Amino acid sequence: MKFLITTPRGLEGTAANYIKEKIKDADVWITPMGYAGLVLVKTKENCEKQLKEIPEVERVIPVMFEVPAKLDEILSTAKNISKHINETETFSVETTRRGKHEFTSMDVNIKLGRKIEELTGADVNLTLPDKKVLVEIIGDKAYISVIEREKWKKYTPEKPDARSLLKKITIVQLPYWGDYKVCRKMGEKIGRAAQAFEIKELIISPKEKMDAYELMEFIRGVKKGQRSRYLIQKDAYPWDVRKIPVSVWDLYQVIRDKRRKNRTIIITDPLGDIVSNVKNKLKKDLKFSKEIIVFIGSREGIPRGLFDLADYVLDLTPHMTFATEQGIPAILILLWHLYESS
Template identity: 65%
Template sequence: MKFLIKTQKDMEAVAANYIKDLLDETEIWVTPQGYSGLVLVDTKDPKAEEKFFEIPEIERVIPILFEVPATLDAIVSVAEEIAKHIREEETFAVKTKRRGKHEFSSIDVNITLGGKIRELTNATVDLSFPDKTVLVEIIGERAYISIAGKEEWKKFTPEKINARKLFKKVTIVQMPYWGDYKACKNFGEKIGRAVQAFEVKELIIAPKEKMNAYELMEFIKGIRTGQESRYQIQKEAYPWKVEKVPISVWDLYQVIRDKRRSKRLLIITDPKGNTIPEVKENLAKDLYYAKEVVIFIGSREGIPRGLFKYADYVLDLAPYMTFATEHGIPAVLIALWTIYEEELRKKGTKGE
């Protein structure tokens, strides 16, 4: 039987050598037609697929059920055989990876082959979470076709709750970093990447007192640079539209006055506070019902103690440890998401 093995780029030869050691009566083609990350294996070993999983360099094993010339007619000609593996009550999708030059596109294969399979089986097409996936791997002049079940590892599944349910109502109030200009900019970049990565509602840069304008300028420049770099990655990675996080500057004491008056949930991170397990139950409920969650994070020095009395929670995220400035945002958001998700599952909601 033939298998198409996928690896990280430049790990093909390593995987191939381990395959040679594990399997008898085996032919191996490394980087077929020069395409990296691929190994073609033809073996008579009945336990080959099981043995492949002993090799950590192998990322995916695709058993080849049909091999045909890389033409649209030839690929569609095996539709009847493919249809025997898909029941009417199942959902399916066709996914094509095309390598080389052809007179058709990957989308042409998906539409034409998918339409024929639907006609033969009366099964429903589901491009997001299909029960069966018809994989068409085209390498030059040959097309290798396989049928896979549900993916074991997948970014987006119905079982996962979207973390944006919490983060879209979170405002981060970050004290600016001050001192050396270069350090100010470097810390700003890290904070800019963090707020954009979590796609929070807003970032407020909040000095607690008069500070050097040029140090603040470098800090803000860094935030802009970090945010932009993360935003560009998100635009490429996500199948939905991504917005840039709004960023503003406001005096720290005025922020807490305004947010307190508007009855928002106020959280301050500080080593003098309570640990999350101590307040977990009430905090989870408050996070669930809050219209806005405002989180105050220090920089070089903590949030002034005089503000603690206005906070709903003062949280010590890791007792006997002090976080670096750039770690504050990821640490608190991941901690809060963990308990918020538990609350959503208790209520049987996806947080809509």
């Protein structure tokens, strides 16, 4: 029996050594055709369970059909594949192509999927199928498998969507000041974090007059950090991603703004209350507020004159002060878990 093993790049040899130790009759081919992160294993018996016990092994794909890497040969397996998919089940075809061929991965997905659909009467489900047909092409060979729904999955109906809360949150961030290079680097971290959580808006809010060039470098950093994260999101997510709005507004005018109705204002500061003392009321406000506005300091905290105008002043980590760039992830992850807690 053959297995296609995936590993982190650079750990193919380590995984192979452990496979040989664990399975004495294993015939192992490391980085077949020079493709990193892959190990082909041939054994006399089914040893899938033993392979999954090796931490360096990320994925174990039992090879059910092996054919030449030609489109008609791959399509010829449809009849045998269909024996493993019931009419009441959903399926998808996922092709990973390594090497040069006269067809694309999408050609395989569409044409093989259509044949399986005709033979089984099963429906295609690209999001969360009951069965997944894997076509792993390595050079002149195609290795095909039918696997059950995988245990580890990013997007499932059972998981709530964190964006339901995050899209209501506006972050008001004091800009970092000082050395130009440090301002820019800190801005990158802030921009990346804000974009990563897809919040409603990021407002950069000086609390007083500050050096224009220091602010300029901070904003340049925010733009760079936001763009780098946005490009990753575009490639990684199966949905459209937007760049969050970024604006500049005086800190005191943000908290004075009366146009924002049904809002909850949160200030993060070591002088504040611990979350466990206010969690029940805060959780209710998170659910019913149209907007949650969070003020985060930078080098210095939020001025105390704003405290009485806020709904909550929270000390996220009592007896500890975290770095400026940790403010956004810390408060947003905390609010999300509170929002979803029972």
